[in-house]
Amino acid sequence: MDSNTRLLTLLNVSATKYGRRKWSAEKGPSEKLNKRNKTVVTEVVVDEIEKEPEQPVDQNGAEDEDSPSDPYEAHFGAAPAVLTDSSRNAANERRWKSSKFTKGKLGTLVELVPEGASHPGPSQFKGHGVLDRLHKPYKARKTKSSAKDAQLQDELLEVLSSNADIYLSHSPWETKRSFREAISLHAINHVTKKRRRIIKNNERLTAAAKAVPEAPAPEDVQDQGFTRPSVLILLPFRNSALAWFHALTSHTPSPEFQIENQGRFVAEYGLPKDAVDKLAAAAPGTYPQDHVETFKGNVDDSFRVGIKLTRKSVKMFTEFYGCDIIMASPLGLRQSIQKEKGADYLSSIEMVIVDQMDALAMQNWEHVNFVFSHLNKLPKESHDTDFSRIKPWYLDDQAKYLRQSILMTGFETSETRALFNSTLTNVAGKIRLEKQWSPVSIPDGLSPELIQFEASNPADEPEKRFQHFTTQLLPALLKSAVQSTNTVIFVPSSFDFIRVHNYFRKQSGVTFTVLSEYSTNPEISRARQAFFSGQKAFLLVSERFHFFRRYKLRGVRNIVFYGPPDHQQFYAEMLSCPFLDDDVESQDVSCKMLFSKYDWFKLERIAGTDSAAKLVKA
Missing domain, CATH: 3.40.50.300 (P-loop containing nucleotide triphosphate hydrolases)
Structure with missing residues (x-):
């Protein structure tokens, strides 16, 4: 079945009325994808956000969100200007115009934009595009960081806000924490803007229906993908997931912000209470730093967890079709896809973050390629999607041209460069960090x-x-x-x-x-x-x-x-x-x-x- 036929089938079987809808399994209950227990779900509420107590929209930064020049709206809106026939053809044929620019502490960056594209390259964009509600606590935390780290994060956020693909081909351990915090802020900002827009449109539709019950819904409400998850974070070990969890939750904007199931997550992704981490406890210099940072803590390489964000909480262990962020290892996600015989929850991923690609290459790189091959495919089932609110470029199977990929590795390999060169087709462009390497120090007197x-x-x-x-x-x-x-x-x-x-x-x-x-x-x-x-x-x-x-x-x-x-x-x-x-x-x-x-x-x-x-x- 080709893409058009499958999409027509989905449209025929889907319900398109607005409102709070429920889907009942035709062939029995559906098991939650990322639960270890045997709890089953006989009924899934699609628009869970409608029943959340924190529905009222925080107005901080609303003027940024509503502006056509806002980075999110310009790139992920219903009609992004960068998505043209010429830019898509250039991306498909790997025709990129290359240039270099320097970005302060980040260093030399190689910028690639589709040939013939009518939009300016990523280096021309100024500003970070972060909502005030998230940016204010971020600025407060920066005062406790070194000037170098603060500058590095600001520069990275500015590059990220272009929504171009970013390949940090040299991310040493000294900068990983700064990179994680900046990228996690960018990811939360993305999810927040998307969910706020959906809530506001829900309110518009509800108000319109109450005012004129028989009138058709507003025509400009195209704010969704096929499924809810929009951010995917791929990591090698559970200790990496724990570090990213702390980075994500560091951006909680208020004291009353709640993290649900935090104790369970820390218990499952950290070491048992009585366990002794010999790497962390060893005297400095006993083991190389990169070995300690990679393998301290829980190094299980099979995991997946859904994270749901609301205005006042982070909910861990949310089932995939109800979450905003999926955090997983390539192995764990592949096992889920093969078990469920599908990856519809990856159909609407708008941002994919891959950290420690050098460690993933030491595991099995085929798992990474497998996951990328399942991103942004038309779903096999409707999942009770309201197709009238789906953005046109999703329906046209063009989501891969707008997805932002953020890749981080300690060093480049032919596999990581091939992923960047051949797999990524973001029409907003691609940016790669370039490094001038010095010779490795070896014992005196040796002549290899x-x-x-x-x-x-x-x-x-x-x-x-x-x-x-x-x-x-x-x-x-x-x-x-x-x-x-x-x-x-x-x-x-x-x-x-x-x-x-x-x-x-x-x-x-x-x-x-x-x-x-x-x-x-x-x-x-x-x-x-x-x-x-x-x-x-x-x-x-x-x-x-x-x-x-x-x-x-x-x-x-x-x-x-x-x-x-x-x-x-x-x-x-x-x-x-x-x-x-x-x-x-x-x-x-x-x-x-x-x-x-x-x-x-x-x-x-x-x-x-x-x-x-x-x-x-x-």
Whole structure:
């Protein structure tokens, strides 16, 4: 069934009368999507906001909301000026006009706008567009922050208010809290403006019906999507969700603001009361900062929770079709979609936030692609939607051209750049943070050997790398009396790791052991001991193992990088391993690294931007 046929079907089966409507399941009760218990819902009130006690609209900032120049109205209104045939065609064909501009503490930004677009680029927009009701407490909190953080947040909010896609390709841990607070304010501002407009239109329709009962409804009431959720936040672990929960609730505007089910959320997304977090409790320097920040707290990677915002409360664990914000891991959301055999609750997402993309890449990037492939699709069921109030661009299946995507990662990978380049089609433009990298610091006296191999295209690159390793690099290691023992082979890709592991298993006379993300604690202990004692000449290590475990390895004298690691600090950490043993000099250590021109992002972080460019050109 094509999109037009499906939409006509929805229109035929939907009720279009305004008012408080209820939907009863035809085939039995419907289970709440993000509930762990077995509670079922036999009846769902669609417009729950009509029964909320806080219906009266707060007038603070109303003049901003009603103005055609307001960022929300200009971009997400019923007839956004940026949504034209030419801008959509340019986005589909990936024809973007590129330019650069500098934004204070944020640094250099690359701005992409559709070719031939009649609107100014995102860099031309001034102001943050935040409602006074939310901006006043935000300004009060800023006085407690450093001047640098305050400026960084203001600049980010100004860029976000353009509603262009934002790719923060370098977000170190020092700035993550500031970024989270600014982006969460932007998300709450978006939801607040949307819900306020719906409430005001509800009041208009009610008043019109009372005045002239038989008169038709006002024609300009187009303020909704197919379903209520409008913001999606994708995160790797429950500890990340807890941090975002605190960021979101930090913007509550009044003392009487209530957070419902807060205790349950903290209990389920934090550690148990008697649990001891060894990372958080360890002395500074025991573990690298990025490892502590990533893995302290609850690191369960399967979760999803709905959040509903009203004028005076935040309601956690709201079922998806009644919430405003969905916060989930890609795995947890995929499990929900597959279980329910549909993702209608993602049909009207207007803002998607993806944090810690570098950690998501270490899990399973396919889950991220799966979720994005289900965003802004026409729903399979009507969900008792009032189609007379749906914005025209939803009905025309054009929501993906207006959705704002906010991507954050500690560093770029080919997967994250591909998502930005190929998947995002926001006609308001795309903005990418650009960074000039410096070389990684390594122990004095080491002279790593960088070995380049040729590959004609990305599809052939894994095969060319494997051929070079098995026919040239490994035979040279086996011929050397020094480099044929005490050698660690570090393999970044999980697929390459499996391939190299299988190749070693077929080699007679070569002793080796492995450390992968699937290794159990007893297996890790035996492997480390066998390698340290010299029983095994080679130790195969996957990057995912080092990411999740971060062990320091003893007995290392030779290090071979099958490819540059994604995490640049892993390069320096592996090179420091030989010096954990006593009486080891720099001349006793060797290091070789395979690379191709398609390793640009990784090589840039390790060798520095300027040196990497010379290496690739050479």
